[in-house]
Amino acid sequence: MRIALFVTCLADALYPDVGKAVVRLLERLGHEVVFPEAQTCCGQMHINTGYQREALPLVRHHVEVFEPFETIVAPSGSCVGSVRHQHAMVARRAGDERLAIRAQAVAERTHELSQLLVDVLGVDDVGAYYPHRVTYHPTCHSLRMLRVDEKPLRLLRNVRGMTLLELPDADQCCGFGGTFAMKNADTSTAMLADKMRHVVSTGAEVLTAGDSSCLMHIGGGLSRLRSGTRTVHLAEILAATE
Amino acid sequence: MTTFLGLPTHAPRGVGHLRGDRPFPAAARTALAQPQLRRNLGHATRTIRDKRAAVVAERDDWEELRRAGAAIKAATMARLDEHLERLEREVWARGGTVHWACDATEANAIVTRLVAATGVHEVVKVKSMTTQEIGLNEALEAAGVVAQETDLAELIVQLGGDLPSHILVPAIHRNRAEIREIFLREMPGVDPALTDEPRGLAMAARAFLRERFLRARVAISGANFGVAETGGLAVVESEGNGRMCLTLPETLITVMGLEKVVPTWRDLEVFLQLLPRSSTGERMNPYTSIWTGVTPGDGPQQFHLVLLDNGRTAALADEIGREALHCIRCSACLNVCPVYERTGGHAYGSVYPGPIGAVLTPQLTGIEDNASLPYASSLCGACFDACPVRIDIPSLLVRLRAAHVEERRAASRIPTLEQLTMAAAGWTMTEPGRFAAAEKASRVGRVLGRRTGMIGALPPPLSAWTASRDLPRPPAESFREWWARERGNR
Numbered sequence: 193m194r195i196a197l198f199v200t201c202l203a204d205a206l207y208p209d210v211g212k213a214v215v216r217l218l219e220r221l222g223h224e225v226v227f228p229e230a231q232t233c234c235g236q237m238h239i240n241t242g243y244q245r246e247a248l249p250l251v252r253h254h255v256e257v258f259e260p261f262e263t264i265v266a267p268s269g270s271c272v273g274s275v276r277h278q279h280a281m282v283a284r285r286a287g288d289e290r291l292a293i294r295a296q297a298v299a300e301r302t303h304e305l306s307q308l309l310v311d312v313l314g315v316d317d318v319g320a321y322y323p324h325r326v327t328y329h330p331t332c333h334s335l336r337m338l339r340v341d342e343k344p345l346r347l348l349r350n351v352r353g354m355t356l357l358e359l360p361d362a363d364q365c366c367g368f369g370g371t372f373a374m375k376n377a378d379t380s381t382a383m384l385a386d387k388m389r390h391v392v393s394t395g396a397e398v399l400t401a402g403d404s405s406c407l408m409h410i411g412g413g414l415s416r417l418r419s420g421t422r423t424v425h426l427a428e429i430l431a432a433t434e
Numbered sequence: 435m436t437t438f439l440g441l442p443t444h445a446p447r448g449v450g451h452l453r454g455d456r457p458f459p460a461a462a463r464t465a466l467a468q469p470q471l472r473r474n475l476g477h478a479t480r481t482i483r484d485k486r487a488a489v490v491a492e493r494d495d496w497e498e499l500r501r502a503g504a505a506i507k508a509a510t511m512a513r514l515d516e517h518l519e520r521l522e523r524e525v526w527a528r529g530g531t532v533h534w535a536c537d538a539t540e541a542n543a544i545v546t547r548l549v550a551a552t553g554v555h556e557v558v559k560v561k562s563m564t565t566q567e568i569g570l571n572e573a574l575e576a577a578g579v580v581a582q583e584t585d586l587a588e589l590i591v592q593l594g595g596d597l598p599s600h601i602l603v604p605a606i607h608r609n610r611a612e613i614r615e616i617f618l619r620e621m622p623g624v625d626p627a628l629t630d631e632p633r634g635l636a637m638a639a640r641a642f643l644r645e646r647f648l649r650a651r652v653a654i655s656g657a658n659f660g661v662a663e664t665g666g667l668a669v670v671e672s673e674g675n676g677r678m679c680l681t682l683p684e685t686l687i688t689v690m691g692l693e694k695v696v697p698t699w700r701d702l703e704v705f706l707q708l709l710p711r712s713s714t715g716e717r718m719n720p721y722t723s724i725w726t727g728v729t730p731g732d733g734p735q736q737f738h739l740v741l742l743d744n745g746r747t748a749a750l751a752d753e754i755g756r757e758a759l760h761c762i763r764c765s766a767c768l769n770v771c772p773v774y775e776r777t778g779g780h781a782y783g784s785v786y787p788g789p790i791g792a793v794l795t796p797q798l799t800g801i802e803d804n805a806s807l808p809y810a811s812s813l814c815g816a817c818f819d820a821c822p823v824r825i826d827i828p829s830l831l832v833r834l835r836a837a838h839v840e841e842r843r844a845a846s847r848i849p850t851l852e853q854l855t856m857a858a859a860g861w862t863m864t865e866p867g868r869f870a871a872a873e874k875a876s877r878v879g880r881v882l883g884r885r886t887g888m889i890g891a892l893p894p895p896l897s898a899w900t901a902s903r904d905l906p907r908p909p910a911e912s913f914r915e916w917w918a919r920e921r922g923n924r
Contacts, residue, residue, distance in 0.1 A: 199914075201869070204912050204914055205876060207906075207909075208909050208911060208912055208916055210913075211917075212916060227921070229914060229917070231866065232866055235860075235863070238859070238860060239832060239836075241835060241839075241856065242808075242838055243836075243853075243856040243860070246856050246859075247860070249864040250863055253863075281829075285836075332813070332814035332816075335815075336814070336815035336816065336818070337815060363816075364814075365772045365814035369811070369812025369814070370813070372809065372811065373812075373899060373903075375809050376809065377898040377899070377901060378462055378463045378466050379773055379777055380812070381901075382472075382777075383773070383776060383812070384902070408905075408906065411906075412899070412906075413902065413903050413904075415888045
């Protein structure tokens with residue numbers, strides 16, 4: 193299958209290894225990956241902070257870039273959540289019904305990585321090998337916007353050599369929330385503190401999730417604590433081999 | 435061109451409890467620094483959360499019930515005027531009196547006048563968020579009337595000189611040791627040997643309240659529902675104090691937000707299933723009182739219904755924002771909210787805290803008076819999943835943020851730092867060349883964090899992040915550069 197990678201602005205700029213892992217993984221599974229180089233950002237930060245006017249050109253740009261592709265994947269529940277649940281709304285509120293319809297069509301072809309693997313490609317064993325103790329944080333937007341449910345866990349359970357440890361209160365938010373982490377830094381940090389306490393309690397070496405943004409937040413806290421637990425994106429674990 | 439007719443208006447300033455004295459982040463900072471409060475809230479919200487989850491899981495038609503609740507509310511709001519007029523006619527026809535109050539000031543004046551006409555100086559109260567919203571107790575006090583709260587938690591709050599911090603459990607921020615201290619300090623005639631054993635505390639409150647129920651001549655209540663087709667009013671509760679207030683006194687005055695009307699008894703059936711499971715985590719609440727007008731020789735012989743707007747029509751005017759009016763005050767969203775669980779209700783500055791408060795309060799007051807509330811959420815979505823009438827709170831929060839940004843933009847031509855940042859980020863990101871250039875520019879950050887790969891301190895405003903979290907050092911090569919180098923010829 194020919195799959196267009198929407199790498200997301202965060203992974204592009206700060207976590208290029210996540211994008212490379214998606215490419216490696218999908219190619220290993222026998223698919224063709226294309227990277228539309230004109231892509232930038234889904235505009236979620238703008239939308240969620242109230243800047244819908246500024247988000248509109250981003251939505252239009254995203255739709256134009258990805259419209260030609262049949263299957264689109266992004267290594268982020270949050271960005272896919274924005275594409276699926278916000279893009280058409282932003283266009284509609286700006287009075288651009290045509291763009292809303294086009295955005296909706298792109299949204300329906302856009303999948304978060306675990307959704308693509310399990311639902312579209314029908315794989316739950318990607319042949320990965322990752323000899324580490326790992327715990328998994330289901331990010332809020334994967335869980336409650338996209339309803340990925342157990343899909344990432346099904347994929348992780350089939351990784352060879354890995355010990356998967358259950359994270360207590362896993363479905364609680366880590367406190368990132370985009371600009372929430374800045375505007376309400378104290379509350380965000382209090383939420384993060386509880387999340388880190390649970391992560392550390394598992395004894396895992398690695399915390400994984402399907403969103404670089406949440407991992408940047410939890411990882412930033414774990415690093416500050418010198419906890420010894422590091423964060424690795426789901427794509428990187430699934431791409432790892434012997 | 436629209437003509438302004440003076441309506442709808444927002445809840446007025448200077449009366450009631452819909453506005454805090456500090457923005458949410460500042461108030462939250464104070465709350466977060468209280469370890470006892472954090473423990474009390476964490477323990478209480480977890481307990482209710484688990485109870486709710488267990489009883490909701492018992493119903494295999496829960497999703498259908500939620501959808502039915504949402505549909506009934508949406509349909510009711512679409513013809514709210516007709517349902518209210520029906521309710522009004524039916525209450526009058528059954529011997530009650532109906533008053534319309536456009537805001538808190540008017541409602542307080544009506545109730546104060548009605549109480550004064552009876553000549554009493556003490557009234558008993560059923561737990562009611564609406565009367566807390568309008569500051570009725572303070573208005574009565576100013577008129578020389580003592581308004582005695584009779585719900586146990588409201589009593590604790592009242593004796594403690596405090597404000598409710600939760601819709602359902604107003605004293606959730608208190609533990610039993612604190613309650614014992616409040617009772618010993620404030621409750622007349624309390625046994626000095628009182629311990630913090632729950633039964634002992636409840637018995638002390640019972641003895642104190644029983645005396646007041648028996649001598650009360652006037653009661654004031656809110657209403658969970660008003661059934662338009664017969665004019666019936668409903669209060670659901672756990673303790674029976676409400677039943678006492680609704681049946682013993684001669685005069686009953688009910689203050690009801692005008693969004694609480696349901697068209698028919700069949701509609702009520704849906705909500706009486708949704709509400710107890712979502713709020714107290716019970717299959718059925720212990721007391722459901724429904725009364726219709728006046729019944730000669732049985733119950734209060736004078737019944738007044740005060741229908742309160744106080745910003746509700748303004749919320750109704752927004753066809754998406756009006757969803758907040760669907761709320762049945764179960765407080766499930768508070769109990770699952772990670773923000774509420776850590777800050778408690780007082781940080782919101784409104785009697786309606788938590789996720790629903792963050793979307794309802796700014797709509798009642800006008801967003802400029804509660805501009806920080808729509809941002810008091812990480813948009814994690816737990817509230818939407820818990821809501822028994824499927825209010826899409828995260829989407830409403832995003833909508834209110836947009837309304838706030840637009841309002842601020844209209845109010846001043848001098849852009850804020852945030853506006854400039856967002857505009858610059860938007861400009862950069864609509865064009866891949868500019869975005870790639872920005873990525874290259876970010877590489878100056880590579881002078882930092884060389885040893886560990888993490889950056890630990892940055893100047894404001896980024897210090898808001900680095901105060902508690904490291905940031906990764908920018909990579910030497912972005913993904914798009916790697917792609918161009920490795921696969922560019924494809």
